[in-house]
Amino acid sequence: MIKIAMIEDDLELADVLTQYLKQFNMEVTNYEEPFLALSSLRINKYDLIILDLTLPGMDGLDVCKAIVKDFNIPIIISSARSDITDKVIALQLGADDYLPKPYDPRELEIRIKTILRRFNHSNVQEETNNKTFILDSDKREITKNGTYIKLTAGEFEVLSLFIKREGFIISREDIFENSDILNQDYESTGSLAVLINRIRHKIEDNSKEPQYLHTIRGMGYKFTQ
Known part of the structure; x- marks a missing residue:
């Protein structure tokens, strides 16, 4: 089971994506509040994060920066913000992908699988390189x-x-x-x-x-x- 943390204040969209990804053995836990999400990351283990940029109380770019600083988890930005500057900054901060809204859930599914395949291969390679x-x-x-x-x-x-x-x-x-x-x-x-x-x-x-x-x-x- 792939465990995903979603940080999204659009609860209707979050529910649609949760139900869609469930059929691909992906369990999504959504957090409407970014501070709650950051606290949960210290307790629960997730394979990937889907992050909106427009959030209550904290800008998504700041959330991205905080996650990259403290955790080794791939991040997909899911945002309706069309400013190319946001995309550039997010990727520079360490996000792995940027998916502009609206998008087809099938595209999100493919991107999740691609990123996890690359991320897991990288981790296995790093672990192997550290072996005697x-x-x-x-x-x-x-x-x-x-x-x-x-x-x-x-x-x-x-x-x-x-x-x-x-x-x-x-x-x-x-x-x-x-x-x-x-x-x-x-x-x-x-x-x-x-x-x-x-x-x-x-x-x-x-x-x-x-x-x-x-x-x-x-x-x-x-x-x-």
């Missing part, structure tokens, strides 16, 4: 702080699985079920433990005191970074 280990499945490469780690096929498969399921405990059975290379010889001879140990030697500063790849006794392994 980066998995490139297409190139079948794993890097640590930008440095390529030389791995055997089996080591790559297992470490890839750990990176994809970071923070979750993975049992021995899970490793075999998700591997196209490992076979039952690993399980029967204890060679899986040897393979895990080889991986630790390649990724840990001290393999005897692992920082990333942990053994969870009686359950399996957990990878964190």
Whole structure:
């Protein structure tokens, strides 16, 4: 469910847009008062904001400035103000889009989806860039702080699985079920433990005191970074 905060004092329009967007799995909460909206943003989590510029008690451009200053939420300006200066200022302040009224709700729906797709991709990319280990499945490469780690096929498969399921405990059975290379010889001879140990030697500063790849006794392994 996409959660949207709308700051709009035209309650009839707000109701029309709320009902329309609902069919696209978008839940809209409208705030007629901008100060109430700003207070709510500190308590509730929203994926996007639809902001009118002509509001009671506070100009929409000031609301936009306050949101950009304190929150990382995409903003679509929805306004009947036709002055190009308002549009330029809004975009300069950090709004992501400007939709002049009147408009077809279908256009708003498309713009919401486009902005969220771009915004979410940007956030995922930023989060990935901050990781110590980066998995490139297409190139079948794993890097640590930008440095390529030389791995055997089996080591790559297992470490890839750990990176994809970071923070979750993975049992021995899970490793075999998700591997196209490992076979039952690993399980029967204890060679899986040897393979895990080889991986630790390649990724840990001290393999005897692992920082990333942990053994969870009686359950399996957990990878964190």
